[in-house]
Structure formats: structure tokens, C-alpha cells
Amino acid sequence: MPIVRVEMWPGRTQSQKAELARVITEAVVTIAHTTPEATIVIFEDVAKENWAVGGVLASQSD
Amino acid sequence: MPIVRVEMWPGRTQSQKAELARVITEAVVTIAHTTPEATIVIFEDVAKENWAVGGVLASQSD
Amino acid sequence: MPIVRVEMWPGRTQSQKAELARVITEAVVTIAHTTPEATIVIFEDVAKENWAVGGVLASQSD
Amino acid sequence: MPIVRVEMWPGRTQSQKAELARVITEAVVTIAHTTPEATIVIFEDVAKENWAVGGVLASQSD
Amino acid sequence: MPIVRVEMWPGRTQSQKAELARVITEAVVTIAHTTPEATIVIFEDVAKENWAVGGVLASQSD
Amino acid sequence: MPIVRVEMWPGRTQSQKAELARVITEAVVTIAHTTPEATIVIFEDVAKENWAVGGVLASQSD
Secondary structure: OOOEEEEEEEOOHHHHHHHHHHHHHHHHHHHHHHHHHOOOOEEOOOOOEEEOOOOEEEEHHH | OOOEEEEEEOOOHHHHHHHHHHHHHHHHHHHHHHOOOEEEEEEEOHHHHHHOOOOEHHHHOO | OOOEEEEEEEOHHHHHHHHHHHHHHHHHHHHHOOOOOOOOEEEEOOOHHHHEOOOHHHHHHH | OOOEEEEOOOOOHHHHHHHHHHHHHHHHHHOOOOOOHEEEEEEEEOOOOHHHEEEEEEOOOO | EEHHHHHHOOOOOOOHHHHHHHHHHHHHHHHOOHHHHHHHEEEEEHHHEEEEOOEHHHHHHH | OOOEEEEEEOOOOHHHHHHHHHHHHHHHHHOOOOOOOHEEEEEEEEEEEEEEEEOOOOOHHH
């Protein structure tokens, strides 16, 4: 039943996401005592143009 | 005032989304006693590359 | 696989939520061609103290 | 620590988003007493094809 | 049409939230050219027990 | 910069959440090459009364 949502800047490869999904699911199953089949992991790529810290877009603070 | 958010894999047509928006709004208005004008439905297409179940990306489990 | 999220002010009964979950799931299954088992509906009660329209909290505009 | 998320139809320029991020962060820092470095603002462009009000997609109600 | 969501630790007063809603709505209307009536601001209080930075819950890092 | 959000039914202890936050942050840092300080993990407890699968609230399907 857990739903895990990971928001990151773009640039992770499919294999990084696959590895993250595997490890996070394993952690949730082991620590929170759920089943893998009931665990959903969703990735959302958020462009640096759409992400600000300290009032400045990350695309402008590089 | 209700906000309904529907996350699905890509592939639904505009006419499927239009029909879903119509039926969900009708359900919310009728059952939860709101007004149509105050009911927002938002669709988010989530690629299979970004959606894992059981620790495996849906793009790899087809 | 669809995840539907419904944000509303508090005050709906369990039976209204049950009915909404049933009808929305049916709509998603029928129109978007998914399976019921893969369809999740989540309700979030948002207090009027935490919901503003037109710059005014709903708790203050009654 | 605050995370602010702004969902809008596409069409705002980078400079509008930069200005919004600046002003919203300033408001959060001043009014809610946080620090700028701990304040994140995320923009999400939602296409009119994915946004319905009154049961009608915004792309069809223009 | 914009929906703004503000996640913060608990502790802001109703009057701080009211002021934030007013100023954020004004900013969105002025900078992104929307109307006040179409602008929704939602606050979500997230307990420090549910918020981790650097792998440590904020409730344990005070 | 990653924000991870974990939605689960209530019932996890503080120590389970602390452990989850630690392990998930470690996974994100190692696999996605971010820094711990920039990684936020947020937990949201969703009551079974607010979570439906297959059109049935989890509180009614026990």
C-alpha cells in the first residue's frame, strides 16, 4: 500500500531509477512491513527551470 | 472546492480524459454535494519509465 | 495502476467516501480500461482554515 | 523548510517564474519566519488538456 | 486556475496563513496574470516527526 | 534537491520512520548522487478510511 514519490532534477538514467526503485521498495518492505507488490514508487523529473531555492531558480544559480 | 488528481500511464486519448472528467465531476457533485464550477480535475501522465511496482519499473516488466 | 486523489473540505461521511470510491473506480476502469485491483483512490480532508480562494481563507469567508 | 508548489497552465516565461519564486519566497520568509535557503518553490506546468473545471477540459472550453 | 500548495511545519497562526494566502494570491495574480477567484492556496502542516533532512527526522535534530 | 514523499497507512513508529528516512536518504545519495543535506523525506499517514483499492475503502475490506 505505500506510495513513494521521488522528485529530482532530470538527468538520472533508467538504470539509476531502476536501482532506486529496487532499494527503496526493499527498505519499505523490510522496515515498514509491507509487501513488494503493494509498494509503488513514482519518479517525477522537475526541470531546474521549475525549481527554486532561496528565491532563485536552480537554472539561474548554476 | 474539490480537487481531483488522476495519475495514469500515458495513452488515454483526449476523449477518454474528457469523459473521465465529466463522470468524476458528476460523481463528486452528486455524492459529495459540491458545485461543478468549484470542482477541478487534473490529469497527470506518468511514464512507465517513472512508475515502479514491486521494485521494478513498469517499463521493464512488460 | 491509476492513483486518484480527492481533496475536499472535511464533512463527508464514510458512506459518502465509500460511494465516491466505488463510482470513481468504476469510471476509471470503464473509461480508461484499467483493472479495479490496480486502482487506488485516496481522500484528503483539507480544513477550511487551510484552503484559500481569492486570497481569503475559506474559514473566514463563510 | 517550507515547500511551495505552484500548478499553472503553461505559458509563463522564465522571467515570470523567477519573479514569482522571488516574491513567494520573500513572503514565506517574512510572514512565516523561515530562512530563504530552506524555502523551495516548485512550478508544475499543467496543460489545458489535463485540467478540467465543471467537468470540461480547459482545452475544450476556450 | 493556479493551485498553490504550501507545506510547512505546524505552528503558524491563522493570521499568518491568512496573510500568506493574501500575499501569494496577489503575487500570482500580478505576475502570472490570473484572477484572484481562480487562485487556490492550500496549506499543509507537516509535523517534524514526518519531515527528515539529511536522513534525520526534524523532531530528532532539534 | 530530491524530495521523497512516503504515503502509508498509520501505525509505523517514530523509530521505523527514522530508519526509513535514513535508508532512503542513503539510497538517494548513493544512487542518484545528491547530498544528504539537500535530500528531504516527508511521511504522510493516510487513514484506511481514506484509502480505497478496487473501489472499496481499506477500512471496510479488513
